[in-house]
Amino acid sequence: MLPTTELVLLRRIATEQATGRAPSLAAAVVRDGEIVWSGARGYVGDTAPDRTTQYRIGSITKSIVAAVVMRLRDEGKLDLGDPLDKHVPGTSFGGTTIAQLLSHTSGLTSESPGAWWERSPGGSWTELSAGLTAEEIKHRPGRRFHYSNVGYGTLGELVARLRGTTWLDAVRDEILTPLGMNRTTDRPEGRHATGYAVHPFADVLLPEPAHDAGAMAPAGQLWSCVDDLARWTAFVGGRTGDVLSPDTVAEMREVATIDDGDTWNAGYGLGLQLVRVNGKRLAGHTGSMPGFLACSLIDPATQTGAVAFANTTSGIGILSVAADLIAIADDYEPPLPAEWRPAPVAEGLLELTGLWHWGPTPYHLRALPDGWLDLTPANGAGRASRFRPLDEDRWLGLDGYYAGETLTVHRVSDGTPAYLDLATFIFTRTPYDPAAPVPGGVDESGWRA
The missing domain is CATH 2.40.128.50 (Lipocalin)
Structure with a gap:
């Protein structure tokens, strides 16, 4: 991008890293499927993070799992209106539909019973489902938006059963590999950031744990990097390759539920967060795990998106960073409309x-x-x-x-x-043509003064 634009983009992340006291912050702007700017502040070890440095992406994992569910739907292996019992029988919430699980309207509890799953080693699906008694259904299914990590643990089990493999293998084979996301893994590989908590009253760090979440892993297990998450951001914007049809991803971006209030500023589709920021309607997802924050957003209208990572538990407005990068890019260098060219018209049209x-x-x-x-x-x-x-x-x-x-x-x-x-x-062709079967008929006297 132009040097002026790049300076403004860099200043935005530099200000966030400094004021939010993040050990490191890495970000990029994506336009028309390509990274057009990237930058980083802080350090991972002794050097700044680069575009292949891994960070934990938390709940962005959910969107990738949702894409596999939509592939299953498009293949006819499930219907979004199916009750869970049809595919994963034996739970206390078997009447909940697949669509409700995808859109966080199932009414399920937000967190799994027992110790907080994000800081504790995870158990099996059998152990998880046994703890999900009727008391863990907090709202009538379909009544309201209630974010549920448990719901995506359940969707991971659904994927595993219908594919006859693990949720992770299905994600890797059907989403990550075809999109070239080879640095997106369930555990860190190669150069990666360590997750930290930053003391609220002193400039010191505390390493955060990073356990395997077991049956809850589909809710937030994955690690990724700038290069890979940029590919995913372009996918959410409609550059889907052979993974899903653009129509299906557009369906995922449709508003299924909104936040509380008279007008919606945030909502949720089928595995995707939806926000209105800076006059734009953005789609993607945020992610947080102990020691990490991440965000992937795109404006499908301009095809400008952004990704951002930080290795801190809190203190960084990660969604605001990504949304601001999109706004800066579009304000300083607005995308040009596609050239008009004459095109053939289908016969008879x-x-x-x-x-x-x-x-x-x-x-x-x-x-x-x-x-x-x-x-x-x-x-x-x-x-x-x-x-x-x-x-x-x-x-x-x-x-x-x-x-x-x-x-x-x-x-x-x-x-x-x-x-x-x-x-x-x-x-x-003419108003109320009497020769056409206008419902209720047309007065025989016709139009009059």
């Missing part, structure tokens, strides 16, 4: 374009690449949606009110488009 009316309300129907359609109110306000083709004369709604609904073109005997049927709403 051009005759559908133009003015249509729902009752007296005019709409514009435009042709998009790949046979898609865009339906927008002529005044720009109201129900709008894009549609992708299903088969001849049928399209599936992708956005807003019409998401999931079918748009069907009806034609007269010579093949000319006569009217559109969209979820029983009839769109005609």
Whole structure:
């Protein structure tokens, strides 16, 4: 990036590292799938951390586990509406759905029973599930957002059973290896940061433990580095390779639940945190484990993202750092829109374009690449949606009110488009065309003064 931009980015992390008293802080900006800036402050051993230095990423692990669950869904091996009992029978919360576990709306307790799992060696799934009695269901499933690490321990067991392997092997084989995330591991390998607690009233450190979390590991076990987490950040933004379809990752980014309040500033999708910061709607996840903080965020609209790591238990506003890096990059060097170029229109699509009316309300129907359609109110306000083709004369709604609904073109005997049927709403070339099957009919006297 430009030297001025790089200085502002470096100053942001330098200020955070100094005021937050972090032993080290490493960060990067990602744009269009590539690292365009990286920087670090502090030390790991005797030198500054680099882009391959490992830090523990905590709950970012959850998003990666969620991606495997979505692969299982796309393969038809489960449905997000399935109750847990269908795949992992015998728990006290078997009626909870897979979607509720993914979105932290299952009502399950936040932490596993017994000693705090983040600082204690973990046990087996049998031991964990035995402790999850009815008393550990804190809310009616679906009632509200209640962050549950236990829920992701459960999803790890689900993955293991449906894949016939460990959750870790499934994650490694299906996500990490295909994305080239070869420095993302369950235990530190090679050069890595030590996790520390910083004394609140003195500039001294206390090493934090880093145990294997056992059955709770899918909630926060993984370690990663700047290079690898940048690849994951690009994935969340829609650069999914062959791991998942962009449509599926877009579904993961949809708001499933929001925080308390009149307007949402933070929410959760299917394994992804969602936040509104600096006027942007960002997707990703934060992570914290004793001695470590991490964050991966991206603005899908601008394709600018950021990653940040610190090896301290507290004191660093890790989400604010990542969000600010995105804002700085986009403010100082806003991405240019893609060049417009003429593109071929699918056969028969051009005759559908133009003015249509729902009752007296005019709409514009435009042709998009790949046979898609865009339906927008002529005044720009109201129900709008894009549609992708299903088969001849049928399209599936992708956005807003019409998401999931079918748009069907009806034609007269010579093949000319006569009217559109969209979820029983009839769109005609002229307002209330009496020749079309307008619900309730059209007054025979027609329009009058």
